[in-house]
Amino acid sequence: MSRPDRTSVDDYTSHGPAPQGCPHREGRLVLSNEDMRDGPATLYHRMREQYGPVVPIDLDPQGTENGTPAWLVIGYSELLEVCSDEDRFSRDSRHWRELREGRLPADWWLRPHVAHRDNTRFADTPYHQPRRDALIRALKSVDQTHVVRLVTTYADQLIDRFCALGETEVIAEYARPLPLLVTARLFGLRSPGDQANLLDAIHRMLTGGKQAQRADHEITKVLQNLVEDRRLTPQDDLASRLIAAAPGQDDQAIREELWLLLHAGAGATTYWIANAFQQLATDHGLRTGLNNGSHTLDAVLRATLWNAPPAENVMGAFARRDTVLGGRQIQTGDMLVLGLGGANHDPILGTARASYTTSNDSHLAFGAGVHRCPAPGQILGELITSVAVERLWQRCPNMSLAEPGTPLSWGPSFVMRALTALPVVFDASEPGSRRAPDLSAFGGPEWSSPQSSDSPTEYPPRTSSNSPGPSTDSIPSGATSRRKDRPSRRSDRSSLWSSLIAWWRGQ
């Protein structure tokens, strides 16, 4: 694809005013989520007009002394260029000048997203492909019927907690715990105690601050124990399959890959679920289309990947040498943030974009090039998301935003842009009603090599006790009639989350 009208940075008002309302520092944009208020299409249009496809940004909304410069790549073809040219752009963050020259404080808030880890995401050729192949082999062996059962059962348990109230906060009560529980279970963490510990640690890590590092150590320990155990006693789970698929990798490398699957997988799935509900809540056409059958759920999920991708921006790629990108002089060691959301709005995609967002898969929500989200990861994410959205939409009918006039709340950083809360209201129903999923109705994408060795008896009827799988028996008594003791949606998010973890532990 080519850009006929503007080819050099001089064609843009590169040091002109920032898009209306956006602060800037030394010609670099300091973006916050506030700037998205008019919607991504408008903001990216203004950014593109004023800065072109490669935008100089500052990563620190709060501002460190000298700022933290980076480039936000919002051009569709420029983003493909970054993702496909390994000679110029590395994924190994140890190339990043700010890190190499020690300019970032140890507790810098974005460090966990960018500090190098020994896993596939940060690996370059020739180390990358063998590691990615092992992940693909392990992920391919997950049986989709098993996944559908897990998601359906956990979804029903979570929905039972709030369906009688007629209101919930979708992120804390549903979209975050559900993919984590499914992923933990696929890994082989079976007991509600292990799962609750992991939920708790991940919540504390995402909350940030001093406790984040400690929580990260706790997650690492849970995963380390799992790997050591499965090395000795392989079982029918993802951890054991990854060990088998990567014979040359030691425990630490396997543990790091599991960490990646947990974050890349469960994290992205959370925001695909959340953003799909946000799209349904705010896009009248999608909502009525889904309700009257003119749009399938698949179309809604695809529109979400175009308009509100789960990972709006990815940090990132790092210049191996001085080069030019989109008319910008990029220097060795610069960071390029992959603006997946911005690139999805590139006018180069044509004026027909709006009409094909529900049917066309050329969006960049799954990344691009050799580090693109592996196909079995995409399939797993799609399966979890579609069952999760369908269950909630069916069991909590007539869902709409709880406070339609109030802007939604997003995290502090535009770079790690994610909804922090999505309060909704719906028609209340009794816990346990509308359950009875017809599994065959969920269909879902084809799994390329279903080799399930899960015996159906692994999932006894919900009345059975001592089940290794999720069952209604794992819901402590009282959890299904929580109208009195459950915090209202006005409570702070932490207490919502703590109540969920305590409930999962059986307290």
Ligand code: HEM
């Ligand atoms: C649910 C929707 C998902 C979305 C939107 C998504 C998105 C992405 C994106 C944008 C990347 C590229 C990151 C980069 O360029 O650095 C990526 C990579 C990756 N994703 Fe996903 N992902 C999803 C689900 C999953 C799931 C469920 C798994 C596995 C459990 C998974 C595993 C991975 C892995 C291993 C990578 C790294 C690949 C590599 O570096 O070669 N993803 N994903």
